[in-house]
Amino acid sequence: MNASPQQWLKTAEELQTMKAKRAFLDDFMQYLVKNLVDDQELANKIITSRGTSITNFHCHEVVVKQFLGHCFHGSKDSYALSKVYMLVNLCENGVDAQRIVDHMKVMCPHIDVHNFV
Template identity: 30%
Template sequence: AFQGNVMATNQPAPPMKLQPITNPDLTPSPDVPLAILKRKMMASNDIRVARGLLMEINTHLKVREMLAESMRQVVERVTGNKLKAEEVLNERAELSQHQCYKTAVNHYKYNCYNWHKTEYEYALRHLYALVNLCERGYSADSIQLAMDSVCRFRF
């Protein structure tokens, strides 16, 4: 019965079968702002507007680079070893150490990069490294200390 109507006797509609998308021109969510800027620049016939958009694109890319580099530094400080840091940055562990991760993520958000600010949304792409650190047994305290060291110049 539709929405609890006991008087309705119609059978529910069969599930829809959708064709697979063969040629997706899809953009991952974190890349949408950059894709919009690129399309605006390509569509612009005004050189001043295009230059302004190019500057915005470059700023956006520099922020992405800074976010990646900051997380790399945090991981290196926690592990104390560049080789181990690379392993941590190149794996995707499943989360079971929820308390460690929650503590680390909150500290990162409020002391390094708040991903609720548009310019730092891409920071979400690097949180997997915190999962990996917690899953490898590093303490939330050691992760927080590393963040404090790396992010101290942010404010």
């Protein structure tokens, strides 16, 4: 079945919107990490390393709850959920949970981005 020009245009616009939202989330997470971690090499490691084991459960729970509940509503967005590893890395590298939450409280009220898929 061939799509009409209108259907094609609508799909292209939806794809562009999705890409813009994902780029916004990527930028948000990098900005958050780089504002919490002074060491550039460590910040890059936090941004790129996946598969870190969770040992600081309290930090993880508090930070993820803030992120999903007040920033990106990640329980509905798999792309937002895919960025939680950076929060794990922040916690596992000794960044205080309250400090992370405080940064998100400042940044998140200005966000009205949902549905990254």
